[in-house]
Amino acid sequence: MVIGEQDDSPTYASLLVEAFADKHPDVQIEVIAKAHDGPAGIVQSLLATQPVAPWRMPDVIVIDTVHIAQLVNQQIIAPPPNNHFISGIWDSFYPFAINAVSVEEARMAVPFYADIQFMVYNGAMIESHPRNWDELTRVERQYALPLAHGDGSMADALLLQYIARWGRYEGDVLDLDSQALASVLQQYRRLSEAGVIPRATDSLTSLEECWRAYFAGDAMLAHVSSVDYQRARPTLQRTHYAPLPTHNGHPVTLARSWAWAIVTDDPERQELATSLIATALQDESYTAWLAESHHLPVQPRALTRVTADDEPYRDFLDEQMANAYPYPNSKVYPQVQEILIRAIEDVLAGEATPEQAASAAASAIRMLR
The missing domain is CATH 3.40.190.10 (Periplasmic binding protein-like II)
Incomplete structure (x- = not known):
């Protein structure tokens, strides 16, 4: 065995x-x-x-x-x-x-x-958890989200938001709708411009690092894996859990x-x-x-x-x-992750509009078929 x-x-x-x-x-x-x-x-x-x-x-x-x-x-x-x-x-x-x-x-x-993904937040600082990204913007607290190369969590978080936005997902990561992807990338840009995902947290490469940033007090909300929350759960007093905020408030997890x-x-x-x-x-x-x-x-x-x-x-x-x-089990998903990561980076760096980045990403992904 x-x-x-x-x-x-x-x-x-x-x-x-x-x-x-x-x-x-x-x-x-x-x-x-x-x-x-x-x-x-x-x-x-x-x-x-x-x-x-x-x-x-x-x-x-x-x-x-x-x-x-x-x-x-x-x-x-x-x-x-x-x-x-x-x-x-x-x-x-x-x-x-x-x-x-x-x-x-x-x-x-x-x-x-x-393991599943959800949000944790400091209940002493945030009275009600945000259900969508508009509410997340109004919270005016820093949100720990994986936004750097690492174990692929950066792309996974984007895919999760895409699923919520598109409303369906049959497991085919090679057939992503560019308009839905552009809508999600637009939300990423809005959160960045609002300071919800500030430069101080854009070096987070994994959900584990998001948890650490939250636990250290560098963020009041975080996108985390259940395994990290489970490990610390017996000692937590002010930490609350909730579904991940999405574009339209539709709860979804991978x-x-x-x-x-x-x-x-x-x-x-x-x-x-x-x-x-x-x-x-x-x-x-x-x-x-x-x-x-x-x-x-x-x-x-x-x-x-x-x-x-x-x-x-x-x-x-x-x-x-x-x-x-x-979680996607396509043998080319690691390549898809790299393409999605590049799209996020280009949008947040101002090197491409959400529409341009989404179109380029969708085209590159289709080439993997």
């Missing part, structure tokens, strides 16, 4: 191995932790190992769902066997989680956990998710892998791992367990996740 380094919780691994051993005392599990991405990460390791040493491939992995289509195309992962557990589990997941593991409508992995995928093509080992996945999603071990990792469950019933102490927060997360869009 190969899992991401961030998933390698001693408590969770111990509970999982022990629970699985109770069902299969004659089967031993080897747990290998690797980075999810990068040269030595799970994906590159699988791609490098399969052609030269297929017998060294793991039976089951935890994978960032952005890589699922690539691994399916390389014939590294196959759909889970349609046994009793698999056939009965799909109705328990949020829709975005199923979409994230689907390739041409085939469900290629079992959802495991996710969900980045991870899933269990089966690599082995041996039917007997596939059944064992399925049993391991079922064990991983059982109440005790799953709840313990979520508490340690600060990620969110992809099942409403699990969300109820991990937020039992805070009903308003549970209701907020449930609504956000029920309507979340899955």
